[in-house]
Amino acid sequence: MLADYDAFLADVARLVEDARRAAARSVNAVMATTYWLVGRRIVELEQQGSPRAGYGEQLLKRLSRDLSKRFGCGFSECNLESSTRSGPAPRNTANPERGLNWSDERRAV
Secondary structure, eight states: OHHHHHHHHHHHHHHHHHHHHHHHHHHHHHHHHHHHHHHHHHHHHHHTTSSSOOOOHHHHHHHHHHHHHHHOSSOOHHHHHHHTTSOSSOTTOSOGGGOOOHHHHHHHO
């Protein structure tokens, strides 16, 4: 019985580990999309229809302070500025609000 239990335990542990890895990949993909969208919104606000943005340090400073207060770490001015350089909309994604596909997410990271 003990030998059977050890195999059973190993099988169950493998299931849990696989699920945790899959969950981490999903979260990473969603967060990559979220940061891309945040960057896009910053650029849209800053450009206000012009072809180039004159990035306002005040906007990034204020947004960083407010998002950090609300959500904790991860929203430094440097991170927010980096999110504005994520590049154009992901290729072959008609609606980026719905998320990036795997190859787009790999390019974004």
